[in-house]
Amino acid sequence: MHTDAHRTTxxxxxxxxxxxxxxxxxxxxxxxxxxxxxxxxxxxxGQVAEASTAGFTPPVAHAAAAFLDAWTAHTAAIAQGCExxxxxxxxxxxxxxxxxxxxxxxGWALLGxxxxxx
Amino acid sequence: xxxxxxxxxxxxxxxxxxPAYAARAALVDDCCTSLRAACARLDDLGTFTSGPxxxxxxxxxxxxxxxxxxxxxxxxxxxxxxxxxRVAARVEDHAETxxxxxxxxxxxxxxxxxxxxxxxxxxxxxxxxxxxxxxSLGPVLHARSVALRASIADYEHDxxxxxxxxxxxxxxxxxxxERLHSMRQVRDRFAGVPDPADRALRDLPAVGSPPRxxxxxxxxxSPAERAALLVAAPGVLxxxxxxxxxxxxxxxxxxxxxxxxxxxxxxxxxxLTDREKQVLRNAEAAAAARDEAEQTRDxxxxxPVPVRLLLYDPTAFGGDGAVALSVGDxxxxxxxxxxxxxxxxxxxxxxxxxxxxxxxxxxxxxxDPGASHASIAWIGYDAPDNIPVRDGLAADAAGxxxxxxxxxxxxxxxxxxxxxxxxxxxxxxxxxVIGHSYGSxxxxxxxxxxxxxxxxxxxxxxxxxxxxVDDTADLGMSSQHVWAAANSHDVVPHLxxxxxxxxxxxxxxGLGNDPAEDDFGAIRFQAESGSGSETxxxxxxxxxxxxxxxxLAHIVTGQYGLVDRAPGVTDPWWGPPRDPELGRSPRxxxxxxx
Numbered sequence: 207m208h209t210d211a212h213r214t215t216x217x218x219x220x221x222x223x224x225x226x227x228x229x230x231x232x233x234x235x236x237x238x239x240x241x242x243x244x245x246x247x248x249x250x251x252g253q254v255a256e257a258s259t260a261g262f263t264p265p266v267a268h269a270a271a272a273f274l275d276a277w278t279a280h281t282a283a284i285a286q287g288c289e290x291x292x293x294x295x296x297x298x299x300x301x302x303x304x305x306x307x308x309x310x311x312x313g314w315a316l317l318g319x320x321x322x323x324x
Numbered sequence: 325x326x327x328x329x330x331x332x333x334x335x336x337x338x339x340x341x342x343p344a345y346a347a348r349a350a351l352v353d354d355c356c357t358s359l360r361a362a363c364a365r366l367d368d369l370g371t372f373t374s375g376p377x378x379x380x381x382x383x384x385x386x387x388x389x390x391x392x393x394x395x396x397x398x399x400x401x402x403x404x405x406x407x408x409x410r411v412a413a414r415v416e417d418h419a420e421t422x423x424x425x426x427x428x429x430x431x432x433x434x435x436x437x438x439x440x441x442x443x444x445x446x447x448x449x450x451x452x453x454x455x456x457x458x459x460s461l462g463p464v465l466h467a468r469s470v471a472l473r474a475s476i477a478d479y480e481h482d483x484x485x486x487x488x489x490x491x492x493x494x495x496x497x498x499x500x501x502e503r504l505h506s507m508r509q510v511r512d513r514f515a516g517v518p519d520p521a522d523r524a525l526r527d528l529p530a531v532g533s534p535p536r537x538x539x540x541x542x543x544x545x546s547p548a549e550r551a552a553l554l555v556a557a558p559g560v561l562x563x564x565x566x567x568x569x570x571x572x573x574x575x576x577x578x579x580x581x582x583x584x585x586x587x588x589x590x591x592x593x594x595x596l597t598d599r600e601k602q603v604l605r606n607a608e609a610a611a612a613a614r615d616e617a618e619q620t621r622d623x624x625x626x627x628p629v630p631v632r633l634l635l636y637d638p639t640a641f642g643g644d645g646a647v648a649l650s651v652g653d654x655x656x657x658x659x660x661x662x663x664x665x666x667x668x669x670x671x672x673x674x675x676x677x678x679x680x681x682x683x684x685x686x687x688x689x690x691x692d693p694g695a696s697h698a699s700i701a702w703i704g705y706d707a708p709d710n711i712p713v714r715d716g717l718a719a720d721a722a723g724x725x726x727x728x729x730x731x732x733x734x735x736x737x738x739x740x741x742x743x744x745x746x747x748x749x750x751x752x753x754x755x756x757v758i759g760h761s762y763g764s765x766x767x768x769x770x771x772x773x774x775x776x777x778x779x780x781x782x783x784x785x786x787x788x789x790x791x792x793v794d795d796t797a798d799l800g801m802s803s804q805h806v807w808a809a810a811n812s813h814d815v816v817p818h819l820x821x822x823x824x825x826x827x828x829x830x831x832x833x834g835l836g837n838d839p840a841e842d843d844f845g846a847i848r849f850q851a852e853s854g855s856g857s858e859t860x861x862x863x864x865x866x867x868x869x870x871x872x873x874x875x876l877a878h879i880v881t882g883q884y885g886l887v888d889r890a891p892g893v894t895d896p897w898w899g900p901p902r903d904p905e906l907g908r909s910p911r912x913x914x915x916x917x918x
Contacts, residue, residue: 228382236379243369249589250365253581257358261351261422265494266501270355273411273501280404280507281362287397288369291390298386 230302233295240292247285254278296321333450333465336473339439340483342432349423356419357574359412361581363555366405370519373398400507403514405555407504413551414500421493428486435479442472521556524549528560535566535743542567554578562636563646565743569632569655576636580614583607583638599643606638606645606671613678613701617651623686624693634700635740638671641706645671649678651685652698654744659688660753661699661880662744662778663866664737666761666785669707677701680866684758687868687877695881698753704740705733707762727765727790727835734769734790738776745777756780756880760865761816765790765835771799780879782807783846784865784872788820788835795837796845807879809851809872810840810893812906813861817893841901842892849875850888852910871910 255278259270373394382390446468453461504510524545529537542550553561554575561567561575587604590596596604610633617631635648654660661684665677678701685699706729741755757778759767768789770776781801783789786808789799796803810817820838839846851872853864865872871888878886888911895901 227384228387229379232379233382236377239372239376243372245590245595246365246586247369249586250362250582252589253358253585254362257355258351259355261348261353261355261419262497263345263347263422263490263494266418266497269498269501273505276505277362277408280510281366284366284369284397284400284404287393287400291393291397294393295390298390 228298228302230299234299237292237295237299240288240295244285244288244292247281247288251278251281251285254281333446333462333469335447335450336443336469336476338443339436339476339479342429342436342483343487345426345429347422347426349419349426352415352419352422356412356415357577357581359408359415360555360558360574360578361585363405363408363412364558364578364582365586366401366408367521367556369401370398370405373401399515402519403510403517404507406514406517406519406552407510409551409555411500411504412555414497418493418497421489425486425490425493428482432479432483432486435475436483439472439476439479442468442475446472519552519556520546520549521552524553525557525560535739535746538564538566538743539568539746542571558582559637562633565739566746567743568747569634569650569653569744572634573632576633580607580610580633580636584611602643603638603645606643606647609645609672609674610636610638610647610649613647613649613675616675617649617678617682620651620682620685623689629685632698635702635704641670644706644709646704647671647674648700648702648704648740649674649681650698650700651678651681652696654698654700654753655748656696656750657698657753658695658751659692659697659756659880659882660744661688661697661756661758661876662702662737662741663700664702664705664733664757664759664763664767665707666759666763666765667708669703669763670709671703674701674703677703683866683868683873684876684880687873688880691874691877691883691886692881697880699880702737702740705729705736705766707733707766727769730762730765730769730790730835731773733766734771734773734776737766737770738774741770741777754779754880754882756782758782758784758876758880759786759789760784761862762787762835764788764839768793768799768836768839771801775800780805780807782809782876782879783839784809784851784876785811785814785816785862786820786839787816788837789839790836793836795843803845804847804884806839806846807887808839808844808846808848808892809865809875810838810848810903810905811851811853811861811864811872812903812908813853816862818901838893840893842894844892846892847887848890848892849879850890850905850908850911851875852905852908854910 254274257274259267259274262270377394377398378391379387446465449461450465453465458465504513527541527544529541545553550571554571555578558575558579562572562579563576564572583603584607587596587600587607590600591604614631614633618628620629620631621627622629629651630653632650632653633647634650634654635646637646640646661681663677663681663684665673669677681699681701685697688695688697688699708729737757741757744755745752755778757767757770757776757780759765759782761784764783764786765788767776767781767783768786771778771781772790772793778801781799783806793799796806799806817838817840819835820841821836837844840848849872851865851870853861853867853870853872864870866876867873875887878884891904893901893903
């Protein structure tokens with residue numbers, strides 16, 4: 207649940223400076239979900255890699271194997287993209303903790319989001 | 325044509341040999357399922373990026389950059405999903421074509437062998453004929469040669485056509501793989517293309533609507549929408565009563581393979597939560613049961629028996645899991661049996677129940693080889709976890725079993741049977757519901773509360789068929805179609821109400837009347853076994869070679885006259901219940917193990 211207690215703004219906004227605000231807990235939770243996506247898609251890449259071409263006739267089996275190789279890489283790449291996204295969010299929380307003048311209690315509450323669980 | 329032989333009878337040239345056919349359609353189909361399971365993951369990412377990942381409350385340049393990246397990943401995932409499902413659909417078609425070609429190949433090989441044999445016989449006959457005999461036999465032999473030549477020409481024509489079809493199919497499949505090989509090809513073709521699944525899901529009938537509405541919805545969809553839904557919403561399709569079983573099977577296979585891949589990957593990393601361990605246990609049990617059932621060969625034809633995963637939700641019932649497997653195809657079978665298990669059953673128990681379903685399938689096919697059969701192991705309700713009976717005593721105090729789960733299970737069972745009926749296109753099947761143990765209480769509630777649409781209802785080892793059911797009339801069925809089996813050594817039927825005893829009035833712990841009692845009105849059939857133990861007697865009703873299984877086979881195939889009937893339990897007011905079956909030696913069964 208997002209509450210005002212969690213909300214903290216960054217540097218004061220001016221007409222010429224963009225507003226900077228985040229809800230660290232929601233960013234932290236979302237980073238965990240990106241981690242889940244990363245794990246799931248990495249498993250999907252493994253699944254494509256392990257899909258059998260044994261049932262195809264020889265003229266097709268070669269094309270099938272090449273296709274599966276390519277899609278293993280495509281899927282692994284998008285899985286990697288999810289991990290990059292999760293890492294970037296954790297970095298954002300770390301920055302916020304480093305810069306923010308918020309209370310130590312709030313900082314402790316967020317530390318769990320800084321580490322990658324999966 | 326070879327040189328003219330004796331009396332000018334020409335021998336035809338031998339037919340061309342058929343090339344070896346290496347394709348295995350089932351494995352190609354497995355490849356399709358793997359692709360769809362991966363697709364489902366990509367689809368999940370697309371859904372995530374357009375929903376919970378948006379983080380609209382993160383404002384400022386960092387939030388903008390985050391959303392920009394999120395949208396880019398989402399669009400990429402959606403395009404990839406659309407592309408991969410396109411290829412998966414083509415692979416599915418390829419598998420079907422390969423299966424067709426396999427059948428034709430076998431036929432052509434037979435014809436080739438037969439024609440070669442015909443030439444050899446003709447050659448011998450010509451060689452054996454004496455000059456005098458040839459004068460009279462010549463025209464006959466000549467006619468045979470002409471007929472053979474014509475048959476060989478037909479064969480050669482069909483062989484060429486077969487080779488051409490195989491070649492074209494291979495070319496098309498290769499082209500499908502190559503058209504969507506690179507990410508550039510994927511983007512060019514699918515970037516920004518709307519997902520056909522979205523519109524289809526908007527029109528999905530609400531949960532709880534009649535199965536026929538779900539079927540009407542499915543039939544209204546385009547082929548593209550159907551293919552999209554298999555990936556985008558396998559859980560919705562797989563567990564929706566009323567959809568064709570073949571569709572449910574495909575959807576559940578996608579979900580199962582997705583679960584297995586994801587959870588096994590986590591297990592390898594040592595990252596599984598307790599909840600995920602439970603889901604994986606259910607998924608692996610479903611996969612094991614399916615794999616085991618797929619080894620079944622029809623006892624009459626020797627052909628593999630189709631296996632259908634028609635229910636799969638490993639997270640249902642607080643993690644106990646729901647799963648149903650059919651041995652045989654319920655969409656086309658003449659007769660269907662539905663096995664409803666009892667106490668302590670959860671999703672991880674599907675291998676054992678499927679073994680029972682396989683036994684019923686084989687016994688039914690032996691009993692009536694002219695009728696096709698499908699036997700369903702159905703774990704579609706939340707059975708009580710605790711077993712109130714231990715070593716013959718009602719000893720497990722925590723396991724007091726009430727009827728609420730049977731009531732809810734009865735509603736689910738009735739809907740499942742309605743769904744089986746709705747999804748069939750041809751003649752309706754004869755359906756027999758077989759409730760074992762607490763499953764008989766569930767089946768009783770399905771009949772009494774919900775008007776279960778079954779032709780025959782069998783209670784096996786029943787602890788009672790539910791409150792409010794005094795006799796077969798309360799089930800809304802003719803007494804000629806309600807059956808009961810109670811091994812005299814089985815202690816569980818003793819838990820049921822008999823005579824004037826009503827356990828329902830004694831703290832609400834009773835489960836209703838004993839269907840094997842004479843005044844209930846069901847037809848009791850013989851179900852004795854060699855096992856002297858109560859637990860063995862209670863679990864042995866589906867054992868190969870048992871008289872119980874024999875009788876079940878005759879019931880599910882509608883051969884009522886062959887069922888060995890047994891006198892009902894009596895309960896005179898002046899004494900304890902009396903079971904006339906007690907002490908009778910079981911007769912040797914005629915089912916497979918016997």
